[in-house]
Amino acid sequence: MKTYSVTELGNMDSITRVTLKEKLDLTGAEISANRLPAGAEIPFAHSHKRNEEIYIFTSGKGLFLLDGTKLPVKEGTAVRVSPSCVRSIRADNTIGLSYFCIQVDxxxxxxxxxxxxxxxxEKPQW
Structure with a gap:
């Protein structure tokens, strides 16, 4: 039995949303790779019952709406969000926004x- 799983996401600029739970047979986390084009936004706000989320922004810039607070985010920003926090994301009007979202209990x-x-x-045998 293999002790790891692999998937290829391809060009990160061409994705909208890719969930990795099934692709990697995840058992303890849900991970998604996401991209919002310039000026785009998540059309709803949401919270969770049990899962906290960790957002890691990998390119671009935008705003992260957290319980009514507009937090500027950009490449290199990481944010942990508790389950009850109501959240949504908007990309800047001039540049898209790419990020990973990791959900865990x-x-x-x-x-x-x-x-x-x-x-x-065992020493690594490269």
């Missing part, structure tokens, strides 16, 4: 990398 992280990682006895 709030409070579910039991061990972080330093406590969960196991150093292998």
């Amino acid at each position: 709030e409070g579910s992280l039991v061990q972080a990398t330093q406590n969960d990682g196991i150093i292998s006895e």
Whole structure:
């Protein structure tokens, strides 16, 4: 049985939204790759019942509406949003906005990398 899964997203500028749950057989997170063209926006606001979301903006700029607060975002901005926060996103009028959204069950992280990682006895064979 394979211990990893791989998918290709292709040109990130040509996607609108790609969800990775099925493509990567994810069991503990939902991840989507997203792109809004210049001037575009998510046409609704939403919150969640259980899932917190982490947004990682990879190119462009725009506004992130968080409980009524307009937060400017750009390449390199990362934002954690609690389940109850009402949110939406708008790309700047002059440039599109690309980002990853990672959903996980709030409070579910039991061990972080330093406590969960196991150093292998095997050296990497490049």
